[in-house]
Amino acid sequence: MTTRSARRTRRTARTLRVAGAGAAALLALSACSSSDTGSSDSSDSSGKTKGSSSSKLSGTVTVFAAASLKESFTTLGERFEKAHPGTEVTFSFGGSDSLAASITGGAPADVFAAASPKTMAIVTDGGGTATAPATFVRNQLEIATLPGNPDKVSSLKDLTRSGLKVVLCDRTVPCGAAAQKALDASGLKLTPVSYEQDVKSALTKVELKEADAAIVYKTDVRAAGDKVEGVEFPESADAVNDYPIALLKDAHNTDVAKAFIALVRSPEGQKVLTGAGFLKP
Incomplete structure (x- = not known):
């Protein structure tokens, strides 16, 4: 009985040691897995930590x-x-x-x-x-007209027609300086109904129908959507800002x-x- 009891005791001890080692391995593996997951979640494809x-x-x-x-x-x-x-x-x-x-x-x-x-x-x-x-x-210039272009503006020269209310940016403003450069290159003289302090102000005059046309940027015509109609003119290629x-x-x-x-x-x-x-x- 004593021998069998001793054998059982030794087998139980070995079982506990194996179980303990297995548990430790599992804990270590779990820790590594957790660390890897955290690293993956916090990094993007470039290897930089997100955030x-x-x-x-x-x-x-x-x-x-x-x-x-x-x-x-x-x-x-x-x-x-x-x-x-x-x-x-x-x-x-x-x-x-x-x-x-x-x-x-x-x-x-x-x-x-x-x-x-x-x-x-x-x-x-x-x-x-x-x-x-x-x-x-x-950025390149474009003529902004009323929707539908009722005055049939098709060129820079058309803006010099008598009775047409045209707005320009002030000459000290880039859009105004570019417009004047295009006019000078074409040998045209234009007297606007007003000079505006920035391109948005010039465009607004047309949007509110306070002017028939304005020389602004293509980007502003696009941003205005259907509030205005854009007319390109070749002279604008010589006055790109x-x-x-x-x-x-x-x-x-x-x-x-x-x-x-x-x-x-x-x-x-x-x-x-x-x-x-x-x-x-």
Whole structure:
């Protein structure tokens, strides 16, 4: 009896040791599996941890941008905030010359996107940029008429007809300077019923039927939908505007500002901009 009891005791001990070893192995395997799963869930296909860039960016970035960029930049701003929780993109849209004057006057801003190199130079010449301006899109002019084009405008010369109420951007604004360049190249003289401070204001005059036509950008005609009708003219090819963007020297949120500029220049940003009618740089 004593021998059998001892044998049973030894067998029980061996069984417990094997069971304990198996349990330890299972725990180790479970831990590895859990770790692998966590790694897989937190990483994207590029191997970067999801949310890692988002966690590094926070706060508000202020962007001063040409009025013609309103629709595209608003879309990009929303996408940026979604991709980087904790950030906020605020915009100030207007005539590039007015925005440049505000920046040189000390208005708080992080990024400046102008509708021409000339207006950007107002800021760069004063040492107001932290990075060299980079052209990110181009824009071409188009004539905006009332829906259905009741005045049968088909050329730039048609805008000089007596009795036709035409609106232009002010010559200090990129769209106005480009329009004047096209008119000068064609040897045409045009006296508008008003000069507007930015392209959106010029377009609004036609939308409200306060003017019969306006020279604006193709992007603005497209953004207006059926409120206006666009008329292309060949002289616009000689007056295409380059749009530069730059980080400002006095930027308060440099990291977020750089990330927004990167989005604008990225394939995703370019897709939004060209979809709105802008030309590639």
